[in-house]
Amino acid sequence: MVVALNDEEVLILNTLLEQGLTNGVKNLRIIGIEELIKLEPNICRDAKSALIVPSAGIVDVHRFVIALAEFAAISAKENGAGKVLIIDRDFYLGGILQQCIHPGFGLKKFGLELTGPEYAHRLIKKILYMEIDYIVDAFVLEITKNKEIFLINSKIGVRKIISKAIIFAMGCRERTRGSIKIPGDRPAGIFTAGTAQRLINVDGLMVGKKIVILGSGDIGLIMARRCTIEGAKVEAVVEILPYPSGLNRNVQQCLVDFEIPLFLKHTVINIKGNKRINKIIFSEVDQNRKVINGTEKEIECDTLLLSVGLIPENELTKKIEIEIDNSTGGPFVDNLFQTSREGFFACGNVVQVYDLVDYVSEDSDLAGKGAAFYVNGKMKSYNNPNKKVFIKKGKGIKSIVPQVIKDYPFLDKKIFP
Amino acid sequence: MSHKVTCIICPKSCIIETKIIGNEIITLGEGCNRGKKYAITEVTDPRRIFTSTVLIGGSDLRVVPVRTTKPIRKNDWKKAKKIIEKLKLNAPVDFGKIIISDFLEQGINLIVTREVMKDNNF
Numbered sequence: 001m002v003v004a005l006n007d008e009e010v011l012i013l014n015t016l017l018e019q020g021l022t023n024g025v026k027n028l029r030i031i032g033i034e035e036l037i038k039l040e041p042n043i044c045r046d047a048k049s050a051l052i053v054p055s056a057g058i059v060d061v062h063r064f065v066i067a068l069a070e071f072a073a074i075s076a077k078e079n080g081a082g083k084v085l086i087i088d089r090d091f092y093l094g095g096i097l098q099q100c101i102h103p104g105f106g107l108k109k110f111g112l113e114l115t116g117p118e119y120a121h122r123l124i125k126k127i128l129y130m131e132i133d134y135i136v137d138a139f140v141l142e143i144t145k146n147k148e149i150f151l152i153n154s155k156i157g158v159r160k161i162i163s164k165a166i167i168f169a170m171g172c173r174e175r176t177r178g179s180i181k182i183p184g185d186r187p188a189g190i191f192t193a194g195t196a197q198r199l200i201n202v203d204g205l206m207v208g209k210k211i212v213i214l215g216s217g218d219i220g221l222i223m224a225r226r227c228t229i230e231g232a233k234v235e236a237v238v239e240i241l242p243y244p245s246g247l248n249r250n251v252q253q254c255l256v257d258f259e260i261p262l263f264l265k266h267t268v269i270n271i272k273g274n275k276r277i278n279k280i281i282f283s284e285v286d287q288n289r290k291v292i293n294g295t296e297k298e299i300e301c302d303t304l305l306l307s308v309g310l311i312p313e314n315e316l317t318k319k320i321e322i323e324i325d326n327s328t329g330g331p332f333v334d335n336l337f338q339t340s341r342e343g344f345f346a347c348g349n350v351v352q353v354y355d356l357v358d359y360v361s362e363d364s365d366l367a368g369k370g371a372a373f374y375v376n377g378k379m380k381s382y383n384n385p386n387k388k389v390f391i392k393k394g395k396g397i398k399s400i401v402p403q404v405i406k407d408y409p410f411l412d413k414k415i416f417p
Numbered sequence: 418m419s420h421k422v423t424c425i426i427c428p429k430s431c432i433i434e435t436k437i438i439g440n441e442i443i444t445l446g447e448g449c450n451r452g453k454k455y456a457i458t459e460v461t462d463p464r465r466i467f468t469s470t471v472l473i474g475g476s477d478l479r480v481v482p483v484r485t486t487k488p489i490r491k492n493d494w495k496k497a498k499k500i501i502e503k504l505k506l507n508a509p510v511d512f513g514k515i516i517i518s519d520f521l522e523q524g525i526n527l528i529v530t531r532e533v534m535k536d537n538n539f
Contacts, residue, residue, distance in 0.1 A: 098531070101469075101470065101482035101530065102468050107426075115482065115484050115530050118484075118512075201470055201480070202478070203479060203480075204470065204472065204479035229498055231498075249424065257465070257491065355428060
């Protein structure tokens with residue numbers, strides 16, 4: 001319902017009505033003050049008349065909605081999805097790339113060694129050029145099975161958005177101290193590596209001076225170098241596995257180059273400190289990752305960074321009962337990244353944890369194509385159960401994406417006879 | 418004299434063996450030509466792309482990311498940081514703006530890698 005408060009606005013109502021009728025909105029009509037009071041007894045006294053849209057309490061209509069993943073948005077738009085909206089929780093577009101200021105991105109996609117912000121810049125420019133809508137600083141409260149999205153933003157308040165297809169691109173959350181259960185005191189100075197990265201590279205705040213990093217994931221390694229460049233002393237990187245879990249090139253350019261010691265087969269077993277952390281105790285582990293008694297060592301430090309894995313952020317996905325694959329932590333997807341629920345797609349780290357942004361871009365591209373395909377009503381003919389292949393895991397394989405392959409028309413290789 | 422080098426060009430992280438025979442450097446185990454080139458510079462004149470952040474005023478962002486356009490000498494990172502620490506930029510800054518040309522007298526530019534507008538970037 002749109003309410004007019006003066007004569008000028010009554011004229012606007014008439015224009016809206018005309019627009020609505022040309023756009024094919026049904027049962028659209030303007031009502032006078034008497035009927036208005038009957039419908040809404042608490043209406044403001046200045047109200048003159050109102051435009052009623054009985055079909056829905058629509059605030060904004062979009063064909064298509066996404067959270068983050070600029071690539072999927074561009075691909076969807078290019079493939080004819082119509083109106084596309086990006087909803088982002090952060091204050092700016094670009095997601096995690098904006099805080100990854102180190103080089104090494106885009107070698108595959110652009111053939112250049114770019115930094116994260118440079119990679120993001122290319123996509124954002126394209127988003128602006130293609131006039132794709134976006135809302136930043138917005139939090140999605142709920143998504144319903146009818147593809148309604150409820151979001152909240154400090155400027156526009158609570159909004160309901162009705163969409164025809166949704167692409168999930170919420171990325172990952174970092175595992176915290178709680179998820180690995182490190183005993184000891186609970187002082188300040190314990191950060192996840194990604195949080196520290198954001199504080200240093202985006203907010204311009206330093207996390208500490210004497211740093212220990214637990215876990216040798218790529219973010220942990222990158223942060224070891226970053227903290228060293230920013231003037232901190234990284235005392236050690238401690239890894240429970242017998243090999244570094246990040247890429248070898250990162251071990252070389254982040255640890256070896258800066259002479260930072262890496263303790264493999266070790267883990268932190270205690271945290272000491274009153275207000276601020278002042279010491280960690282770490283110990284060697286055996287093949288079963290059990291602590292070997294008598295191998296404890298101490299390091300004095302004022303900061304502990306945790307780089308102990310990522311969890312796909314699927315709270316919204318689970319709420320509408322989309323099937324989740326336990327081996328990836330993300331939803332089951334087909335080769336166009338459609339989830340078990342029609343019209344809902346997923347791409348990026350929400351599906352599985354990727355090593356490289358270039359691969360994320362490739363897969364987001366497919367998800368965007370898929371969503372455009374769905375919005376244009378072409379997906380239905382490909383739901384033939386006889387033309388569906390489930391991929392089963394062999395021995396020694398932890399996870400597979402996509403889990404289902406369907407006979408979509410733009411597959412490179414024909415796998416169906 | 419032989420030397421083992423972990424290639425940092427791509428995620429494959431090939432381990433490349435380099436041998437200096439006379440005036441020539443022979444490489445073994447590289448996955449591509451870029452790796453071969455990297456291994457040779459790594460044993461003769463090791464270089465890295467340097468990235469960091471610089472303070473910025475007049476914007477709601479406090480720092481802006483910067484990088485060197487080409488790799489600088491590996492051991493020069495402390496010198497680079499010392500120079501960058503003293504810089505302060507003022508918004509707006511264009512993407513790719515050169516802050517220091519001929520950085521560290523190595524014929525390389527230091528550039529901004531994020532577009533920052535005045536006051537409101539969000």
